Amino acid sequence: MTENTLIAEKKTRMIPISIYFTDEDNYDDFIPDFPGVYENEDQEGPIFEDVIHEVTMQYLHKAFDRLEYLFESDPIHNISIGIDLMGLAGIEAIQTGGLNKDGKNNIMIGLMPNMIRAFLNKYWYQNSFLDPFYELNFDHELVHGLDTIILPLNPSFVNQKLPKEYFIKYLMKYRLEGLACLVTFLRGIQGEKSIVKSKEIFQSKIEKLLHCGMENKDDCEKFNEKVEDERNDPYEIGPMMMLHVIGVKAIRENDDTLLDLVKKGMRIEYVTDLEINRIIAAGLKIDLCEYISSLCEISWDERPFIEREKMKQMCQTVYYWELAPKDVNLSISASSKELEDLEHKLAGLNRSALSEDDYTLFEIEFNIDQLKKHINYHAECEDLYLKYLKIN
Numbered sequence: 001m002t003e004n005t006l007i008a009e010k011k012t013r014m015i016p017i018s019i020y021f022t023d024e025d026n027y028d029d030f031i032p033d034f035p036g037v038y039e040n041e042d043q044e045g046p047i048f049e050d051v052i053h054e055v056t057m058q059y060l061h062k063a064f065d066r067l068e069y070l071f072e073s074d075p076i077h078n079i080s081i082g083i084d085l086m087g088l089a090g091i092e093a094i095q096t097g098g099l100n101k102d103g104k105n106n107i108m109i110g111l112m113p114n115m116i117r118a119f120l121n122k123y124w125y126q127n128s129f130l131d132p133f134y135e136l137n138f139d140h141e142l143v144h145g146l147d148t149i150i151l152p153l154n155p156s157f158v159n160q161k162l163p164k165e166y167f168i169k170y171l172m173k174y175r176l177e178g179l180a181c182l183v184t185f186l187r188g189i190q191g192e193k194s195i196v197k198s199k200e201i202f203q204s205k206i207e208k209l210l211h212c213g214m215e216n217k218d219d220c221e222k223f224n225e226k227v228e229d230e231r232n233d234p235y236e237i238g239p240m241m242m243l244h245v246i247g248v249k250a251i252r253e254n255d256d257t258l259l260d261l262v263k264k265g266m267r268i269e270y271v272t273d274l275e276i277n278r279i280i281a282a283g284l285k286i287d288l289c290e291y292i293s294s295l296c297e298i299s300w301d302e303r304p305f306i307e308r309e310k311m312k313q314m315c316q317t318v319y320y321w322e323l324a325p326k327d328v329n330l331s332i333s334a335s336s337k338e339l340e341d342l343e344h345k346l347a348g349l350n351r352s353a354l355s356e357d358d359y360t361l362f363e364i365e366f367n368i369d370q371l372k373k374h375i376n377y378h379a380e381c382e383d384l385y386l387k388y389l390k391i392n
């Protein structure tokens with residue numbers, strides 16, 4: 001078999017990929033801020049867009065090669081990559097997407113300036129050091145794209161309102177980032193390496209949240225803010241939490257091979273690319289309810305990640321918190337009424353009378369979609385608490 005046929009057989013090579021600039025009209029103003037000399041009115045050189053295309057595909061394919069095992073079942077159907085030369089402070093890359101109505105998983109990965117700069121630096125200056133963190137950012141975002149089991153509890157463009165929704169978002173962040181960060185953590189980059197310290201940090205976070213006063217409406221807002229403030233530690237202790245949960249799964253399913261891999265990961269021993277993929281593949285099957293329950297179960301080190309009683313107390317407290325602002329509770333029941341009205345309006349709309357630049361239909365359909373997402377999210381949260389509280 002030639003190398004070309006081997007490549008052609010790789011599932012990742014079948015995925016359509018498009019690359020575009022997020023700021024289509026003004027991106028060329030920013031080109032001088034990046035390494036290299038490119039063609040312009042008084043300068044010869046390669047065309048900036050061509051170089052960006054080349055380096056992006058080069059590092060994306062490297063990520064594909066590392067992750068190939070996870071793509072065997074065609075889990076991603078389309079990838080668009082947005083090149084953002086202006087970027088957001090403190091963010092290297094982002095991923096958005098989710099299952100379309102037709103069941104297709106089309107994802108978008110946004111590359112930010114630091115990552116682009118690192119790739120271009122290596123392109124122009126061969127002996128420069130390329131921090132593996134930047135290359136592995138592609139793997140990280142692709143793992144997010146593969147992580148579809150959590151989508152019902154992590155819908156895009158839905159804002160949390162109640163403390164119980166904020167708390168779910170908080171735990172979700174550990175589950176999501178903990179899994180995606182395994183691509184770096186298991187290669188020795190990023191994350192708290194001590195099991196004991198990771199547990200202590202998480203337990204003290206929960207303890208702090210438990211001691212937020214939960215008396216009145218202001219406390220409710222304070223709680224939500226506090227939960228939002230803790231946004232960065234999922235990258236620190238998330239990977240170890242995820243390994244704990246995958247270990248619990250391996251024990252439950254008598255999967256000794258997986259358990260051995262998890263132990264190696266938690267003991268910060270060397271693991272191969274394939275072993276990393278096997279661990280991630282197991283993590284991709286864990287939904288949020290299993291995740292929260294498994295944190296309280298004993299793993300191979302004979303300890304839970306957090307005491308069952310503490311987590312239960314936390315979940316009960318936010319779930320039964322009656323003092324959420326009245327307008328928030330009202331807005332949820334109002335959503336159903338609003339949806340009903342909009343659906344009525346849509347049914348009565350005379351489509352043939354609409355001119356081409358009339359966006360009424362588009363607007364109604366968009367608003368219906370958003371309302372459905374919010375109502376559905378609220379119902380998914382309710383289900384999660386009821387299911388969790390029933391089994392714990």
Ligand SMILES: [Zn+2]
Nearest residue numbers: 140144177180
């Ligand atoms: Zn991430």
